[in-house]
Amino acid sequence: MQSRTSAPRATGGRPRSATADAAILAATRAALVELGWSKLTLGDVATRAGVAKTTLYRRWAGKNELVVDAxxxxxxxxxxxxxxxxxxxxxxxxxxxxxxxxxxxxxxxxxxxxxxxxxxxxxxxxxxxxxxxxxxxxxxxxxxxxxxxxxxxxxxxxxxxxxxxxxxxxxxxxxxxxxxxxxxxxxxxxxxxxxxxxxxxxxxxxxxx
Amino acid sequence: MQSRTSAPRATGGRPRSATADAAILAATRAALVELGWSKLTLGDVATRAGVAKTTLYRRWAGKNELVVDAxxxxxxxxxxxxxxxxxxxxxxxxxxxxxxxxxxxxxxxxxxxxxxxxxxxxxxxxxxxxxxxxxxxxxxxxxxxxxxxxxxxxxxxxxxxxxxxxxxxxxxxxxxxxxxxxxxxxxxxxxxxxxxxxxxxxxxxxxxx
DNA sequence: AGGCTTTCGCTACGAGCCGTAGCGTAACCG
DNA sequence: CGGTTACGCTACGGCTCGTAGCGAAAGCCT
The missing domain is CATH 1.10.357.10 (Tetracycline Repressor, domain 2)
Structure with a gap:
């Protein structure tokens, strides 16, 4: 899917959680259903997905890119x-x-x-x-x-x-x-x-x- | 056009400025050109049109209705x-x-x-x-x-x-x-x-x- | 094991916009 | 010339944004 922000992906270190990716995208779709585009906030999506808001910003540049992938x-x-x-x-x-x-x-x-x-x-x-x-x-x-x-x-x-x-x-x-x-x-x-x-x-x- | 918020339009009193309506819609289109939808703010439109922000809210319910008319x-x-x-x-x-x-x-x-x-x-x-x-x-x-x-x-x-x-x-x-x-x-x-x-x-x- | 690298969760922050309330003033009608 | 409504202005609490900074956790390598 190549959903994330194009990452340099240096070797070593803690890998990004793959389950977090899926959880975030699923949470985004759920938020779209309940709130629609305009009332969807990234903070809310992060809470639904059980991740920190900062984690979300590390992977996607903004609301647009996130929703496209979702x-x-x-x-x-x-x-x-x-x-x-x-x-x-x-x-x-x-x-x-x-x-x-x-x-x-x-x-x-x-x-x-x-x-x-x-x-x-x-x-x-x-x-x-x-x-x-x-x-x-x-x-x-x-x-x-x-x-x-x-x-x-x-x-x-x-x-x-x-x-x-x-x-x-x-x-x-x-x-x-x-x-x-x-x-x-x-x-x-x-x-x-x-x-x-x-x-x-x-x-x-x-x-x- | 029936653009405004459905007004009771009681008799008497100061009538709404017709030129303000046109100025606001023109300002909205100008803001759409320069900023696009997501970065368009009602405060900015009001400033461009030379009216107070409150005037804008008295006529349109929100960004959506305003842009539709524009x-x-x-x-x-x-x-x-x-x-x-x-x-x-x-x-x-x-x-x-x-x-x-x-x-x-x-x-x-x-x-x-x-x-x-x-x-x-x-x-x-x-x-x-x-x-x-x-x-x-x-x-x-x-x-x-x-x-x-x-x-x-x-x-x-x-x-x-x-x-x-x-x-x-x-x-x-x-x-x-x-x-x-x-x-x-x-x-x-x-x-x-x-x-x-x-x-x-x-x-x-x-x-x- | 130990160390290195990267991610993660959390907290906090300034900034910007929202939508409304309140007030005094201006414009129009009868 | 009163009555009624629109107008401009200011100010406000509330929300979201996007980022910074920290300590802790998780994996890879020697």
Missing amino acids: VAELFDELEIPDRGSLAADVEGVVLQFAAILARPEAKSGLMAVIAESVRDDALRARIRTSIVDRQKRLVLEGRARAQVRGELPPETDPEESARTTDLIFDVIAGTVVHRALVSAEPVDPDWARAFAKLLLNGLTASATA | VAELFDELEIPDRGSLAADVEGVVLQFAAILARPEAKSGLMAVIAESVRDDALRARIRTSIVDRQKRLVLEGRARAQVRGELPPETDPEESARTTDLIFDVIAGTVVHRALVSAEPVDPDWARAFAKLLLNGLTASATA
Whole structure:
């Protein structure tokens, strides 16, 4: 996870407690659930985790970095099971993604750190590497499967392919986040099916519903 | 705009200064540009606006409500010019929306208040009425025009139509926000064209590029 | 064993911001 | 010209921040 502050990690000496790391991240998520981002304080997290506040500051630079690491762990469980068709695969991953976003610790934390990342390049890089980019594999897998099935044409230009991957990722992730957190409406199977149909067939074919 | 704290507005007495309202909102945007959300303090905004801190608290309940109103004004300039085709209309509104999001005061403020709205139903309602819902008219206009042109089939079920409108709105707004703020990549005409094509024709026709 | 290095828990501290109360003054209405 | 409300200003307790300084603990090496 490489969660800590980049440590010189000199040889010898007392090693950092690994259990403390886990306790702190768990305490952070618990605090996010109970208090939300704005009322979460590092002193409170330290108390919940049973460590001293100074220990927390020795490992993380601040609230932002801590919450990124605490939230990132939530997204590691994402998988894209083979459901037999591209449409079904899209629906599946949308529902999985939405299930994570429905958890209060994800809701409270994710948007807040993204908002903070607007003014903090290092933080945005951290978010990208530990959360966003890690999920792009799902798009790549899904496309590859669909091409094997013959649902999508094989790719020619690798650069064009990368651009398309980024576009698809922005569409799926952005749409689901907007539905769940801004519109605040449920991402249920019906909605996922309608979205997958739109994504595959486009607006002009929407009458073929 | 109905920005203020819902005031009983009793008759008689000294009326609230209208210029102060504008000065405060402008000062809030300036502070967002210079400091960003997290370092913005109400005392600083009051000083910038040339009003007392207490005046600010008499009109807004807190930082969240103030920033929502300050940011909401930015989105009122959105229009959807008739460019002759649905694809061109989509590209146009995407670029307009992105231009607003590119402004630092919008970047810093919008995501932060959305994050806060996760734990504050009243705030989310305020965001919806003063920002989100107000822009759905663009989707309705664009669809109506496309139907007149014959690019989209006329609608039958009004309930189904409303669901589709919401879906399209989530897709466009969510995707653009994700591209601009999370991926942090430029929303330029090339990208807008690719996105519009995907939205209209769907993934399966992407080879027809 | 002994020594070295690093982490840990604890306490304390100045600094900054919050949100409110209290007061006298200014602006508008009938 | 009274009545009513908004305004500017000051001051305050309370909270969180992030850091410093200490003694103790935990592991690695010879």
